[in-house]
Amino acid sequence: MGTVQLSNVRKFYGALEVIKGIDLTVEAGELVVFVGPSGCGKSTLLRMIAGLEDVDYGRVEIAGKDVTDAPPAQRGVAMVFQNYALYPHMTAYDNLAYGLRRAGLRRDAVDQRVQETAALLQISELLPRKPKAMSGGQRQRVAIGRAIVRKPEVFLFDEPLSNLDAALRVEMRSQIARLHQELAATMIFVTHDQVEAMTLADRIVVLNAGRVEQIGTPREVYHSPANLFVAGFIGSPAMNLLPATLGPSGVALVSGHVLGGQKGEGEAVTLGVRPDRLTLTSAESAHLSGEAKLIEHLGDETILHLRLADGGALTMKLHGDILLKIGARVHARIDLAGACLFGANGRALRLEGAHETKA
Amino acid sequence: MPITSAPPEAAVLPRRNRKAERGEARAGVLFALPWIIGMTLFVAIPLVVTFYIAQTKFQIIGAPKWVGMQNYEALWSDPAFWKSAQNTLIFGAISVPVKLIIALGLALLLNRATALSGFYRTIFYLPFLMPAVAGSVVFMLLLTPNAGPVNIALEAMGLNPPDWLLDPNAALWTLILLSLWPLGVETLVFLGGLQNIxxxxxxxxxxxxxxxxxKLxxxxxxxxxxxxxxxxVIGIIYSFQVFTQAIVIGGTTGTPAEATLMYMVVLYRAAFRYFNMGLAAAMATVLFVVVLILTLLIFKTARSWVHYEGGEI
Known part of the structure; x- marks a missing residue:
């Protein structure tokens, strides 16, 4: 299994720069997830690695070889597409066998590889069927089989689960995780679904507007976002971003409450607090108070959307089924141990008193 | 390939709502009705009338007189029928596959996404808008033996070009060559298919x-x-009906030496030169039957080589 190294890769559509100089190394056997909002360039970057998009500047190396100008089939990559992209006129067997046959493998060797792969993915009974006689989940398993059967250096997944229903997505996600372990394969996975990113990734690459915002383990990205974009993008419900200042006694909220921690001389900062780091409290000990505007009962937890006195919004994630009425006055207390601090430039500041997170 | 006990394909497909389907079918028939009426009036009824006239002696003036199979017997012993049938078969057997291959090649080129692809597609389609008669006349001028630009160019290259239109050995090939132009519709159909991938x-x-x-x-x-x-299928039907180019180049006699005498020209000659409508109708019936059999044969083999995205035919 090979490494993937991107050195200052850039891509233009006409005058528009869509990939703005990305450096990235994916280690052998690692599963890296590209995540970001629509149009951030994650799929384009994956397609540049696959050779389906030209690299305008920079270099792409796969398994130590410069493949920047190599055609897709000579890069040692296999790709699983969002819409499966199975050859519609071929049976599942022929879909798997096609690449091997064209590479000149003998008939019995092709058959052995196809049968082994089908057994691994439990799709043996689908082999005689054409794609139109399969469900979405079955098609995607065949598409994954077509990638595996070629034994590539690197697997590329372009939002492969987004066309599947929720239950199937969970099942396929765990199947991909299992394959990653069994094959010890290098995989790059593109998704806009954070749950997929968090559960599958060894490392997450958060992209925005053609740039890398942060590279890190799921825990690092979640607990120590590098900037406001990552803080707002990763995590659902999203992190609360509260305007604050650094005063002589520590972080001070707009409401006047001083939380302690980092001291300063009145610099404007943003305090990031995950919704689950807020607790209900009494009016006297509250850091923030607001009116309940929306209450989502999820059974084991309750999501509370508040309108604060200063007009801002606050989301709380509370354990259990909390009985509250819309319009109720709610008092919240911030647990500074799980909070993040961002400077005026949007970059993360080290917050004294916040707990350290290690991957 | 291993055979496993997969359930039949229909078993995994969702069952349709039959009632809604019937309502849709009624609406479908209503929408198609104008076309069905036109088809009946201008195709189906004339077809039946042709079958009838083929068994009569009918010279436009006067009533048709029943003669049974006489017209078919006359055809059987007519050398022009056999000569034109032979010419038409050679013409079709060469021009149809060559035309398909060139059209596919053009479509593959036009399918490449470049900044000018729209421009190129228009340029390639434009000649198709030119009437066949005008096109044939232009080619006659281009291929004139001494003063024609084609022969002047070939002679300049040291070649000895034939008399394209008057040499009996070359004339049919010239006609085949002309039939390759223009390729508008075939190319467009292929291009549509390519863009659908x-x-x-x-x-x-x-x-x-x-x-x-x-990949190709x-x-x-x-x-x-x-x-x-x-x-x-369309190419075979059209090639059997080649007429305009043949009559512009070879007239009704298939000049030179019946080399360009095509089936439809003989049919036209029988109908509108000799006013022998019965014989012409018999020729039309023979052509209809031959084309029908060929088409059915092609459709029968199509099951094994044509892939339909929506389902098999």
């Missing part, structure tokens, strides 16, 4: 093999087989 399927093929011809033979061609079938 999902981009990711094409990209998956790029990832599976670096060789372009692999195993992925692209199978996916446009419905268009190949369409162009093949």
């Amino acid at each position: 999902p981009k990711d399927v094409s990209e998956a093929a790029d990832l599976d093999s670096p060789k372009r011809w692999h 033979v195993w992925i692209t061609l199978p996916l446009i087989t419905p268009m190949v079938l369409f162009n093949l």
Whole structure:
């Protein structure tokens, strides 16, 4: 299994720069997830690695070889597409066998590889069927089989689960995780679904507007976002971003409450607090108070959307089924141990008193 | 390939709402009605009338007189019928496949996404808008033995070009050559098929093999087989009906020495020169039966080589 190294890769559509100089190394056997909002360039970057998009500047190396100008089939990559992209006129067997046959493998060797792969993915009974006689989940398993059967250096997944229903997505996600372990394969996975990113990734690459915002383990990205974009993008419900200042006694909220921690001389900062780091409290000990505007009962937890006195919004994630009425006055207390601090430039500041997170 | 006990394909497909389907079918028939009426009036009824006239002696003036199979017997012993049938068969057997291959090549070129692809597509389609008569006349001028630009160019290259239109050995080939132009509709049909191939399927093929011809033979061609079938059937029908170019170049006698005498020209001659409508109708009936049999044969083989995305025919 090979490494993937991107050195200052850039891509233009006409005058528009869509990939703005990305450096990235994916280690052998690692599963890296590209995540970001629509149009951030994650799929384009994956397609540049696959050779389906030209690299305008920079270099792409796969398994130590410069493949920047190599055609897709000579890069040692296999790709699983969002819409499966199975050859519609071929049976599942022929879909798997096609690449091997064209590479000149003998008939019995092709058959052995196809049968082994089908057994691994439990799709043996689908082999005689054409794609139109399969469900979405079955098609995607065949598409994954077509990638595996070629034994590539690197697997590329372009939002492969987004066309599947929720239950199937969970099942396929765990199947991909299992394959990653069994094959010890290098995989790059593109998704806009954070749950997929968090559960599958060894490392997450958060992209925005053609740039890398942060590279890190799921825990690092979640607990120590590098900037406001990552803080707002990763995590659902999203992190609360509260305007604050650094005063002589520590972080001070707009409401006047001083939380302690980092001291300063009145610099404007943003305090990031995950919704689950807020607790209900009494009016006297509250850091923030607001009116309940929306209450989502999820059974084991309750999501509370508040309108604060200063007009801002606050989301709380509370354990259990909390009985509250819309319009109720709610008092919240911030647990500074799980909070993040961002400077005026949007970059993360080290917050004294916040707990350290290690991957 | 291993045979496993997979359930039949129909078993995994959702069952349709039959009642809604019936309502849709009624609406469908209503929408198609104008066309069905036109088809009945201008195709089906004339077809039956042709079958009838083929068994009569009918010279436009006066009533048709029943003669049974006499017209077919007359055809059987008519050398012009056999000569024209032979010419038409040679013409079709060469021009149809060559035309399909060139049209496919053009479509593959036009399918490449470049900044000018819209421009190129228009340029390639424009000649099709030119009437066949005008096109044939232009080619006659181009191919004039001494003063024609084609022969002047060939002679300048040291070649000894034939008298394209008057040499009995060359004239049929010239007609075949002319039939290759223009290729508008065939190219357009292929282009439509090529553009219908999902981009990711094409990209998956790029990832599976670096060789372009692999993708052409195993992925692209199978996916446009419905268009190949369409162009093949239409091409055969048109080639059997070749008329305009043949009559402009060879007149009603198939000059030179009946080399360009085509079936439809003989049919036309029988009907509107000799006013022998019975014989002409018999020729039309024979042509209809031959084309029908050929088409049915092609459709029968099509099951094994044509891939339909929506389901088999």
